[in-house]
Amino acid sequence: MIYYPFSDYLKHHYGEKVYKLPIALPVTCPNRDGTRGTNGCTFCGEIGAGYENLPSSMTISEQIANNKAHIVPKYKAKKFISYLQNFTNTYMPIEKLVQCATEAVQDKDIVALYIATRPDCISEYYLSRLNAIKKQYNIDICIELGLQTVNYKSLKKINRGHSLAEFIDAVLQIKQYNMLTCAHIILDLPWDDMDDVIENAKIMSALKLDQVKLHALYIIKNTKMADDYLHDKIKLISLDDYKKRVITFLEYLSSDIVLQRLIGRAPAENTLFSNWHTGWWKIRDEIITEMEKNNLYQGKLCNYLNGPALKKFDPYN
Numbered sequence: 001m002i003y004y005p006f007s008d009y010l011k012h013h014y015g016e017k018v019y020k021l022p023i024a025l026p027v028t029c030p031n032r033d034g035t036r037g038t039n040g041c042t043f044c045g046e047i048g049a050g051y052e053n054l055p056s057s058m059t060i061s062e063q064i065a066n067n068k069a070h071i072v073p074k075y076k077a078k079k080f081i082s083y084l085q086n087f088t089n090t091y092m093p094i095e096k097l098v099q100c101a102t103e104a105v106q107d108k109d110i111v112a113l114y115i116a117t118r119p120d121c122i123s124e125y126y127l128s129r130l131n132a133i134k135k136q137y138n139i140d141i142c143i144e145l146g147l148q149t150v151n152y153k154s155l156k157k158i159n160r161g162h163s164l165a166e167f168i169d170a171v172l173q174i175k176q177y178n179m180l181t182c183a184h185i186i187l188d189l190p191w192d193d194m195d196d197v198i199e200n201a202k203i204m205s206a207l208k209l210d211q212v213k214l215h216a217l218y219i220i221k222n223t224k225m226a227d228d229y230l231h232d233k234i235k236l237i238s239l240d241d242y243k244k245r246v247i248t249f250l251e252y253l254s255s256d257i258v259l260q261r262l263i264g265r266a267p268a269e270n271t272l273f274s275n276w277h278t279g280w281w282k283i284r285d286e287i288i289t290e291m292e293k294n295n296l297y298q299g300k301l302c303n304y305l306n307g308p309a310l311k312k313f314d315p316y317n
C-alpha cells in the first residue's frame with residue numbers, strides 16, 4: 001500500500017463505504033472573540049472552513065437530512081459520519097455541546113461523530129461528557145485538532161494563539177477516553193522547510209495519532225495572509241515542492257496513521273491562490289504515481305521510534 005487512505009480505513013472498520021456529513025454550528029473561536037486573540041489565524045477567512053456547509057441557522061437534524069438526501073441516491077450510501085466542521089466546535093458551554101453532539105448522532109445511520117476544534121479547547125470534563133455520548137449511542141468519536149505545524153515559531157507567525165504543547169496535551173487527554181485523534185497540518189507554511197515536514201511526521205507518529213488531514217496553504221481573500229501575499233511578504237513554494245513535501249512526510253509517517261486527505265480544496269472565488277490552479281485529485285494522483293514509480297511508501301523511513309540507538313544490541317533486529 002502506497003499510503004493508508006481514509007476510504008480504506010472506513011471500509012475495513014465499518015464494512016462498507018461511509019460518508020461524512022458536514023454540520024455547521026453557530027459557534028465562534030477563542031482566537032477571534034478575544035479569549036485567546038481577536039484577529040484569528042492569519043490564513044482563516046470569515047467563514048472558517050465551511051465552504052460546503054449548509055447555513056448554521058438550520059437545525060442539526062435538518063442539515064443531516066438535507067445532506068443525506070443529496071448523498072444517498074447518488075452513492076447508495078447507508079452509513080454516515082456526522083462532522084461538526086466549522087470553527088471551534090468544543091468552544092461552547094458544555095450543556096450546549098452535549099445537546100449538539102446528541103442531536104448529531106440521533107439518525108440510526110450515523111456510525112461516528114467527528115468534531116473539529118482547537119487544541120486549547122479540550123478538557124477532561126468536556127471529554128468525559130462526550131465519552132458518555134459515545135457509550136450511550138455506541139459510536140466512534142474522533143476529535144480533529146487544528147495544529148497546522150509542529151514548528152512553534154511558525155505557529156506564532158500565523159497567530160494560532162497556542163503552541164505545540166497544547167496540541168500534545170490535547171492528544172494525550174483524548175487518548176485516555178479511547179477517542180480517535182486527527183491532526184490538520186499544512187506542509188507548506190512559508191516559514192517551514194523540509195526539516196519541519198519531517199518533524200511533523202515524526203511527532204504525529206510518536207504521539208500515535210489515528211489520522212492526519214493535510215492541506216496545502218491557500219490564500220483566502222481579506223485575510224492577513226492575503227495582505228502579506230499581495231505585498232510580497234511571504235513566498236509560496238511550487239507545486240513540485242509541495243508534492244515532494246507530501247511524499248517525504250508520508251515516508252516518515254507511521255504506516256498505521258490514516259490520511260484523511262493529501263491536499264485540501266477551497267473554492268476559487270474565495271481565494272487569491274489555491275492549489276496552484278490544479279485540481280486536488282490531479283495533485284493526489286501525481287503524488288501516488290511518483291511514489292509508485294520510485295518505490296516509495298508511507299512508513300518507509302519510520303525507523304526512529306523505540307530506541308533507534310539501541311538497535312545494534314537488539315537480538316531480534
Ligand code: SF4
Binds near residue numbers: 030039118
Ligand atoms: S482556530 Fe480555526 S476557526 Fe479559529 S481563527 Fe484559527 S483557523 Fe479560524
